[in-house]
Amino acid sequence: MAEWIDTAEAARRLGVRPATLYAYVSRGVLRRRHAEGGRRSLFDPAEIDELARRGRPRRPASSSELAIESAITALGPDRPYFRGRDALRLAREYGPRPDGFERVAAWLWTGEPAVEAPEAWVADPAARAAGYAAQAGLPAGVLPLDRLQVIVAAMAAADPLRFHLDRPGVLALGRGLIAGMVDSLPPAGPHGEDAGSAAPGIAERLWAKLCRAAPREGLLTAFRSALILLADHELAASTLAARVAASVRADPYAVVSSGLGVLSGPLHGGASFGVEKLLAEVDDPARAPMAIADRLRRGERVPGFGPAAYPAGDGRGVLLFDLVAAAAPEHERLAAAREIRAAARRHRLPEPNVDFALGTLAAVAGMVAGAGEAIFAVARTAGWLAHAIEEYERGTPIRPRAHYTGPPVPR
Numbered sequence: 001m002a003e004w005i006d007t008a009e010a011a012r013r014l015g016v017r018p019a020t021l022y023a024y025v026s027r028g029v030l031r032r033r034h035a036e037g038g039r040r041s042l043f044d045p046a047e048i049d050e051l052a053r054r055g056r057p058r059r060p061a062s063s064s065e066l067a068i069e070s071a072i073t074a075l076g077p078d079r080p081y082f083r084g085r086d087a088l089r090l091a092r093e094y095g096p097r098p099d100g101f102e103r104v105a106a107w108l109w110t111g112e113p114a115v116e117a118p119e120a121w122v123a124d125p126a127a128r129a130a131g132y133a134a135q136a137g138l139p140a141g142v143l144p145l146d147r148l149q150v151i152v153a154a155m156a157a158a159d160p161l162r163f164h165l166d167r168p169g170v171l172a173l174g175r176g177l178i179a180g181m182v183d184s185l186p187p188a189g190p191h192g193e194d195a196g197s198a199a200p201g202i203a204e205r206l207w208a209k210l211c212r213a214a215p216r217e218g219l220l221t222a223f224r225s226a227l228i229l230l231a232d233h234e235l236a237a238s239t240l241a242a243r244v245a246a247s248v249r250a251d252p253y254a255v256v257s258s259g260l261g262v263l264s265g266p267l268h269g270g271a272s273f274g275v276e277k278l279l280a281e282v283d284d285p286a287r288a289p290m291a292i293a294d295r296l297r298r299g300e301r302v303p304g305f306g307p308a309a310y311p312a313g314d315g316r317g318v319l320l321f322d323l324v325a326a327a328a329p330e331h332e333r334l335a336a337a338r339e340i341r342a343a344a345r346r347h348r349l350p351e352p353n354v355d356f357a358l359g360t361l362a363a364v365a366g367m368v369a370g371a372g373e374a375i376f377a378v379a380r381t382a383g384w385l386a387h388a389i390e391e392y393e394r395g396t397p398i399r400p401r402a403h404y405t406g407p408p409v410p411r
Helices: 008-016 019-026 047-056 089-092 100-110 126-136 144-156 167-183 202-210 218-229 236-247 254-265 271-281 285-298 315-327 334-347 355-367 371-394
Strands: 031-036 039-041 074-075 080-084
Touching: 008 039, 008 047, 008 089, 019 039, 031 144, 039 126, 047 355, 080 089, 080 100, 089 100, 089 218, 100 167, 100 202, 100 218, 100 371, 126 144, 144 254, 144 371, 167 202, 167 254, 167 371, 202 218, 202 371, 218 236, 218 315, 218 355, 218 371, 236 254, 236 271, 254 371, 271 285, 271 334, 271 355, 271 371, 285 334, 315 334, 315 355, 334 355, 355 371
Parallel strands: none
Antiparallel strands: 031 039, 074 080
16 A cells, blocks of 8 residues: 655645645545654545546635644534543543643643643743733723733733743743733732732632632632633634734734634623623523523524534533532522523524533622633633644744635736
């Protein structure tokens, strides 16, 4: 049997770009296998030659189709897999642990099992001071996600070593960056004043910035699990933006800033904020059907329903909602969430997703407005940095091409 060929040779034989080759794989036109620990794709030369004889597939390329090789996350029928490991199982295993999120982030970054406790995540004092001072000048009502965008920019300006882009440098910067993002937020209540130095893990420190009440263990486990479940989701819009930034060797702070900007959209990380507002509107569970009907009448999306990636249901949302329900089974906000789900089902809406469960967690825990967005942002920063490491090591800019549809141009 002929030796399988690499991506460059397969693309040359077909006369296409590597991105088009990967698109053929995603559409089932071509098969591939991995070599060298999953870092290289190989193709059957006979299959490539047959496709070259038949001609390229006739189906026009989607305007949103862009294929990028990555060994980080694969999407299954109802859940993601982080470097081959079921994200739901990771959440169940590490959610109860104070350093659970840190261990899963290390797995995303390195692909190595966390045998020992991870290093303490501590921000550089100067960078943390810059981040805290920058957000402290914002008005009192500014949401946490908006503060995080200011914090990251200020931390970048205070870090002269941010252009050190080899793997050890990015790993060290990533731990300090996420710690600084969390520790630079203002505390939600008195118990959060010393959280940056006293709490052992990122999750407990972030809780103190988003919730006025001290954490209860069941809800804190749900909170940690949310961070793990949201740590990455393949090439979501914010991750693509982060990868594009990294592909041109933007520093990790710029990578995270790119992701944060896209994440804020209501069709992405901002969806949980819409869920928070919906739950606040349903002050009486009996009002849930009317709240859903009003949105549908106005032609609005009902936030927290309809994951494009999982038409049959988002396993992340199921697990997180169950954890919240187990921690606070009689809570009035949980009752409202259940009635909203029931009303949505009667209206034949899609299944609830992880954003709905995240908004429910924030409401049941009594967190500040916009807490779900902040949880999503801190969690997904781990994923963005994992993708950035891949791009730094690949060293090739991502350059999508437009299919021009405007007026004719001179030739």
